[in-house]
């Protein structure tokens with residue numbers, strides 16, 4: 001019920017790799033295709049200008065998108081088969097009006113002659129990027145500060161962008177708030193999607209110039225890279241995992257995809273991803289383990305309690 005393609009396009013000087021999921025229109029695939037709305041960032045709703053019926057179906061697609069797609073998903077209405085003007089049943093003005101009612105951009109296209117294909121994909125990508133910019137503004141970091149233009153396609157994956165910028169900034173903030181009574185210790189690790197593949201010597205530069213960028217200089221200690229799972233687990237993490245087996249705020253998210261488990265042996269208490277946090281009390285007692293989802297800054301009440 002779903003076809004998949006990837007393509008890299010350049011928008012405003014930024015290289016973006018887009019993943020295109022082409023979902024089947026037929027009713028019998030609906031339960032499958034709806035699953036794909038959930039992680040979409042941009043959606044084309046497509047009708048055929050030679051079919052009044054396909055135009056009327058747009059309302060159904062739009063309500064499905066409302067129901068199943070994430071809030072803030074970008075949408076564009078597409079009127080395809082513009083090359084078949086002699087068979088046209090739906091006027092461009094009708095499409096335009098519907099798009100306006102739904103607050104979407106509108107393009108007439110032809111997959112046959114390539115008319116407006118590049119334009120519509122570029123526009124949707126632009127809208128998705130703009131939507132990201134807004135999210136980044138929420139983090140009070142401007143585009144420049146993030147060096148967005150320097151980032152490669154994969155870096156635009158919110159997962160990486162968000163956690164790296166957010167967690168480093170929040171670690172920095174916590175260390176600033178408690179300069180004497182809290183010590184933040186960071187252990188880079190390349191066992192999660194090979195995301196920390198710099199040499200030890202390159203890590204500080206990548207923090208400074210790439211993410212978080214803008215001259216970021218950690219005010220806390222960063223160790224050499226180490227393993228936190230598997231046969232060569234660093235003793236610090238062997239100890240911490242023994243004392244605090246799984247984050248109590250997120251016991252289920254451990255390893256959603258087996259291809260990410262690149263160590264052995266595997267242990268139930270293994271660390272699931274970057275930015276799991278461990279809080280240790282003033283007497284060296286292990287206090288609490290927080291998942292990658294738990295915002296670093298939200299550890300503050302526990303820190304205060306321990307202090």
Ligand SMILES: Nc1nc2c(ncn2[C@@H]2O[C@H](COP(=O)(O)OP(=O)(O)OP(=O)(O)O)[C@@H](O)[C@H]2O)c(=O)[nH]1
Pocket residue numbers: 023024025026080081082083084109110111112113
């Ligand atoms: N003339 C013309 N024909 C087109 C154009 N785009 C698609 N077609 C034809 O329309 C028919 C349906 O195209 P599909 O791409 O299968 O349509 P779809 O909406 O993806 O269909 P489902 O996957 O079943 O949902 C095919 O015969 C295509 O060759 C176009 O721009 N112009």
